[in-house]
Amino acid sequence: MKVQLKYFASIREAVGQGSESVETSAATLGALRDELVARGGAYATALARGKSVRLALDQVMADESAPLREGAEVAFFPPVTGG
Amino acid sequence: MAARVSIQTGDFNVADEIAALRAGDKGVGAVCTFIGTVRDRNDGDAVSAMELEHYPGMTEKAIEGMIDEAFSRFKINAARVIHRVGPLEPLDQIVLVAVTSAHRGESFQACEFLMDYLKTQAPFWKKEKTPAGERWVDARVADDKALERWGIASRNG
Numbered sequence: 001m002k003v004q005l006k007y008f009a010s011i012r013e014a015v016g017q018g019s020e021s022v023e024t025s026a027a028t029l030g031a032l033r034d035e036l037v038a039r040g041g042a043y044a045t046a047l048a049r050g051k052s053v054r055l056a057l058d059q060v061m062a063d064e065s066a067p068l069r070e071g072a073e074v075a076f077f078p079p080v081t082g083g
Numbered sequence: 084m085a086a087r088v089s090i091q092t093g094d095f096n097v098a099d100e101i102a103a104l105r106a107g108d109k110g111v112g113a114v115c116t117f118i119g120t121v122r123d124r125n126d127g128d129a130v131s132a133m134e135l136e137h138y139p140g141m142t143e144k145a146i147e148g149m150i151d152e153a154f155s156r157f158k159i160n161a162a163r164v165i166h167r168v169g170p171l172e173p174l175d176q177i178v179l180v181a182v183t184s185a186h187r188g189e190s191f192q193a194c195e196f197l198m199d200y201l202k203t204q205a206p207f208w209k210k211e212k213t214p215a216g217e218r219w220v221d222a223r224v225a226d227d228k229a230l231e232r233w234g235i236a237s238r239n240g
Contacts, residue, residue, distance in 0.1 A: 006138070008136060008138055008206065008208060009136050009208035009210070009219055010208075010219045012136075052222075054239070056138070056141055056206070059138070059140050059141035059144055059145075060141070060144070060145075061145075061204065075138060075141070075206075077138070077206060077208070078208065078219065078222075079203075079221075079222030079239045079240060080202075080203065080204070080205060080206050080207055080208060080222065080239060081207065081208050081209045081219075081220040081221070081222050082135070082137070082166060082177075082178070082201060082202065082205050082206075082207025082208070082209070083119050083166075083177070083178055083198060083201050083202040083205075083207070
């Protein structure tokens with residue numbers, strides 16, 4: 001299935017882009033994160049296990065167990081620091 | 084209905100916002116506001132400027148949801164949140180939360196609730212400029228604790 005990825009703040013800077021479209025068979029957000037880590041390089045570093053990465057599915061905060069679906073918008077970003 | 088949430092690069096006028104929030108509502112007996120501003124120091128270092136990034140679309144939705152939650156928890160008449168993005172400097176206003184209610188307790192609580200919620204759940208990120216260079220601001224565990232007081236678990240920091 002095809003999904004739209006978005007990256008923000010330090011993660012956006014690390015991977016060098018703010019968004020991309022990817023083809024994936026990952027069943028969950030966690031599995032998708034693993035796929036991106038498996039790319040190696042900046043993705044492996046920025047999204048590494050043990051790093052504090054927050055996720056949103058279709059613009060709502062989500063856990064890694066959330067199921068992925070065709071056309072979904074998935075965002076990866078560090079803990080938020082507004083206010 | 085007037086906008087409840089604004090994400091903008093420009094500044095805001097607190098008096099104008101309060102006037103708009105209270106306009107025509109004779110049931111209002113209390114107005115509570117919180118204004119967050121840019122400090123010139125953070126974590127022991129001088130801060131000369133900062134840049135605020137956000138997630139367009141999600142930010143507005145998340146804060147709208149927070150305001151809905153505030154309405155369901157507290158007896159409030161109206162609420163308004165403005166958050167600035169883009170480049171900011173010390174002394175600049177960053178965020179406004181304003182709430183009206185019949186009695187002060189509900190506005191005080193709703194105002195603090197909205198700020199605690201926003202701090203850990205709204206997708207904003209601050210990058211600050213210090214003498215050592217630019218750095219992304221780290222989330223604070225204390226902000227998660229603040230939200231937990233309202234019975235909402237957070238693992239942001």
